[in-house]
Amino acid sequence: MPELPEVETIVRGLRRSMPRTPLSRVRLKQTKKFASRPIASLVGAKLVRITRRGKNILIWFDDGRCLAVHLGMTGQLCWTSPSYRPDRHTHLCLEFTQSDQVLHFRDVRRFGRLKLYPSKARLLAEAAMAKLGPEPLRISLPHFKELLGRRRMIKALLLDQSVIVGFGNIYTDEVLFAARIHPAQPAESLGPLAVARLYRAMKRIFKQAIAAGGSSIRDFRQSDGQLGRFQTSLKVYQRTGKKCLRCRTKIQRLIIAGRSTHICPACQLLDS
Ligand SMILES: [Zn+2]
Known part of the structure; x- marks a missing residue:
């Protein structure tokens, strides 16, 4: 999608x-x-x-x-x-x-x-x-912090277009990996450093993906029929079984929030 x-x-x-x-x-x-x-x-x-x-x-x-x-x-x-x-x-x-x-x-x-x-x-x-939520590229850090003050799993929260718009499965997995956050982590349990990492990763990855013309995973084509190029920069999405580019642990596929989810089990620890 x-x-x-x-x-x-x-x-x-x-x-x-x-x-x-x-x-x-x-x-x-x-x-x-x-x-x-x-x-x-x-x-x-x-x-x-x-x-x-x-x-x-x-x-x-x-x-x-x-x-x-x-x-x-x-x-x-x-x-x-x-x-x-x-x-x-x-x-x-x-x-x-x-x-x-x-x-x-x-x-x-x-x-x-x-x-x-x-x-x-x-x-x-x-x-x-x-009911659409704010735009990730325009939102301020304090406003973003406010959105995360909920008990829901961070992945489910990011996917909810009424909380924040624009995320789907690819970028949720990529942004959470970049911020070293487990997708099942309750959003409200994230400390200020983790929230700031998530905020910066979101802005950076969305901007880089736009600059690369998006990710062509299945049918996506740009308006002139060209493929996007960001799929080659994906770090966890659909890399199940391949080595984490940061620590070489094997990427795992889980089901979280009802969605296929890709994580590095060593980089993205679930904090209790
Ligand atoms: Zn790793």
């Missing part, structure tokens, strides 16, 4: 080649999942900006409307040329006047979401948006 760095990479890529002309045609596959007549009413509107909130991509038009896209597990949003032949997994194509850029939304497993909002106010009022 695309996490913060992958979604941010898509947003930056989409922004680089945004057509400035009005939308001329909307092709929407009328599947139960994505059928939404309001999206077709975007014809004539101009794209003004593309932003990100958590793992949501927000496509803004000059009449104030916003198309919110969540990539789910396998969603892909990219610019292609008009000669691109949409396949059966392509659910939406947006074409623009006098432009050879076509915006495609493809989703093999169909866990993605597309929704058009009439205004920013309506988008922000939507429960799923309103």
Whole structure:
């Protein structure tokens, strides 16, 4: 599933080649999942900006409307040329006047979401948006400390988008390894030094992953179809049985918070 760095990479890529002309045609596959007549009413509107909130991509038009896209597990949003032949997994194509850029939304497993909002106010009022937690790259250390003052396991807490946005399984494992924290550690039991390590690791790893264009583990592609490069920098995620790069102990796979979790049992001790 695309996490913060992958979604941010898509947003930056989409922004680089945004057509400035009005939308001329909307092709929407009328599947139960994505059928939404309001999206077709975007014809004539101009794209003004593309932003990100958590793992949501927000496509803004000059009449104030916003198309919110969540990539789910396998969603892909990219610019292609008009000669691109949409396949059966392509659910939406947006074409623009006098432009050879076509915006495609493809989703093999169909866990993605597309929704058009009439205004920013309506988008922000939507429960799923309103309850999103703060952005990891903007949050201050004191605010981050406050979020962790709970009894829940740190991994479960980081994965909860209403606590903090952007984390999925890859970056939770990587950030906890970098901070030498066991994923099952109750968040409130972390001392100030551990919290500061976690905070710094989060900022550093998210920034490095964005700079590398995200991690391409399964289907992730940047908006121009290129693979991300951060998967080669992953230290624990999906390295079960391989040696820890810090201490050479074998990386273990556990199930924590219902999710497959990778740790170094020597570097990430559970403190009781
Ligand atoms: Zn280790």
